[in-house]
Amino acid sequence: MRSPLTRRGFLAAGSGLAATALPALSGCSSLAASDSDPDTLVVHSQLGTTAPGSATYLRALKRFRAENPGLKVKNLVNGDDLAQVYETARLARKEPDVVMVNLYDKTLAWTDVGATLDVKGHLDDWGLRERVLPQALSAWTDGKGRLRAFPYFATNWPVAYNRALLEKAGVHGIPRTGDELIRAARRLRAHGIAPVTTGGNDWTGQKLLAQIIQTFLTEDEARHAYTTGDFGSRGAREGIAYFVELRDSGVFTDKPQGLTSDSMMTQFHTGKAAIESAMSSALAEVPERVARHTDVGGWPLADGAVHDKPTILRSYTLIGFWISPNGAKKADAVERFIRFMYRPDTVSRFITESGRDMAVRSDSLSTGFPLVAAAQRLGSDVSEVLLPDVFVPPAANQPLITATSTSFTRGTSAARVRAALESAYRSV
C-alpha cells in the first residue's frame, strides 16, 4: 500500500512549516515587536483609537516622527486593561518606555514598587517645571515628594443643565440649592423628563456620590474619609443623608443603579434627561443641538454646607507621561518626546481640536467645544471638591463601585449607604 504522504514527507512538511512560520511569529520578521530596539521609542497609551483626543494624538505622533527621522515611535494601545498589560510586561522586563495613563487604582503603586520612575529630576533638568500647572504638580507628587509622571491631561467635571428642558418644565434658572433641585426634579418628572442622569453602576455615579457627600466635608475631612474609609464623621454622615434625601425625592433618573456612563451620556444627548455631571471629555461630545441649550455649573448645595458655592470636581491626574525603567535607558528619545508633547503648539492642538483640558499651561481655549470652554471659565463661580481617585486604596476601587450601585438604589437608608461605603474598604 503506497501512501501519497509518506512518513518522511510528513516530517519534512512539518519541519518546513516550523522553519518558516515560527521565526515569523517571534523575532526575525517584519511583524515582530521592536520593543527592545534602542532606536525605537515605545509608547503605551489609551489614545489611538476612539478615545477623546486620539486623532490629535496620532497627528502629534506623525509630526514628531517627521521631526525626528532617526527615531522610530511605536504606539501601543490598550483600553481599561492598560495597567494590567503594563505590569505583566514590566515583570518580564519588556515594558514600554513611556506610559500614558491616569493616576488611579493600580497605577497608584507604580512609583513605590519601581515599576515607573520618579521624574522630578527630569522635569527640572529639561526645564519643564514652569510649563506645568502648580496644582497638577501637587496632584502627581506622592507622599515622599516623588513626581510620579509628567502631568498632561486634566479635567473639569461640572454639572451640565439642559436649559431648554428645564424651561419646558417651568424651571427658570439653574438650581443652586438642594430644595431648588428637588422642586426642579418634580417639575421635570411631571413633564416626562428624567432629572439628573448618572451611571450609578460605574465610575460616574461613584464620582457624583463623592461630590454630594463632600457638600459637608472640608478638603482634609474628605481626604481622610476616602483614604481610610471612615465615613463616620459628622460631615460625612450629613453628606450621605443629603444624598439619600435627594435620591428619595426623585432627583435622579429611574433605576440609576443599573446605568453606566454610556447610558448617562445617551440620556442627556437625546434629551431624555435634563442634568448630568460630566467631565470635559464628555462635554466635548454633547451634540451641538443640545449644547446650545446647555449651561454648566456646580452641584446645588444644602443648608449648612461647608462650601459657599455650588461644587464641581476638578482633576489634574487624567493622563500623565510615566517613564519606565526601560525608558530610562533611552533618556534622550524620551526627553525629545516629552519636550515635543509639552510644546505650546502641541498642547494647544489638544485643547482646540479635541476639547481636552490640560495640566500644562496654555492660553488656548476650546472654542470649538462651547461647554468645555464654559467649564474652563467657571473659575470662582464654583467651589471645588476633591476627586477621590488619588486617595482611594486600589483594593477598594471596585467594591466602591458596588457600594455606589447600592447607594443609588431607592429605599437604601443613609446608615446602609454608609455601611456599604465602609465595607468597600474591608479588603484593604
Added chain:
Amino acid sequence: MKLGKGWIPAHLLVWGYAVLLIVPLYYFLASAFKSNEEIFAHPFAPPTSLGFDNFVTAFTSAQLGLAVVNSLLVTGLALVLTLALAVPAAFALARSTSRLASAMEKVFSLGFLIPTFAALFPTFLLAAVTGLFHSRTFMVVFLPATAMPLSVVILVQFMRTIPREMEEAARMDGASTFAVLRHIYTPMCLPGIATVLLLNFLTFWNEYLYSLVIIGPDPAQRTVQVALPTLKAITGTDYGVLTAGTVLTLVPVWVVYTVLQRRMQQALVSGAVKM
C-alpha cells in the same frame, strides 16, 4: 402527512427558540449601522442608513486587518499543531489495550480539571523564561497544549469505533503503522477531526486573556480579540463602531463554521447512533 394539534406546542417551541436566537443577532447587526443615540433610544428600530462608516472607522482605527491576519496565523498554526499531536496520540491510545495507555488517557482527561485562569501566572513565567514573551510563537505552542485534553478524548472515542479488521486487512497488504493511521483511521475519523477543528477554532479565535498578556498590545502582533477592546473607551464608547468591529471579526468564524458544520453534525449524529 397531516399534522395534528399535538404538533402545535412543538412548532411554538421551535419558532420561539428561533426568535430567541434571531432577535439578539438582529439587534447586533442593526446596531452596527447606528449611532449611540439610535442604539440607546430605539434599540430594535431598523437602522436609518446602511452606510459603512462604522465599519471603516472600526477597521482603520483598531487596525483590524492586521489583527485578523495575526489571529488567522496564530489560530491556523495552533490548529495544525493540535491535530499533529492529537491524532497520533489518540491513535495510539485507541489501539492500545495496555494499562499504561488507559492511565495515559486518564491523564489527558485530567487536563479538564485545570481552570484556565489558574494557569495564567505560571504560563506568563514560562513565556518570560523562554524568551517568547511578547511573541505569537508562544501562543501557537501554548494553545494546542490547552486543547489536547478535549481533542484527544474526542478522537480516541472516534477511533475506537473503527473495526480492528480494517487495520488487519491493511497490515496484510503491507501497510506500516503510519499508513494505517493515514489511510484507515484518519479518513474514517474525519467527522471527529472536523469537530475538533471547529471547537478548537472557536476557542483559539476567541481567546483573549492569554493573548492580551502574552502577545501584548503591539498592533503588529496582537490578535483580533486584543485589538477589538481598544475601540472601547472608559470616557465614552461608540457602540456602533464597536459592534461593527465585532461583526468584522466574526466573519472568519462564520466562514469556518459554514464549512465545517455539516461534518460536525454528522459526527454528532453518528456518535448518537453508536451510543
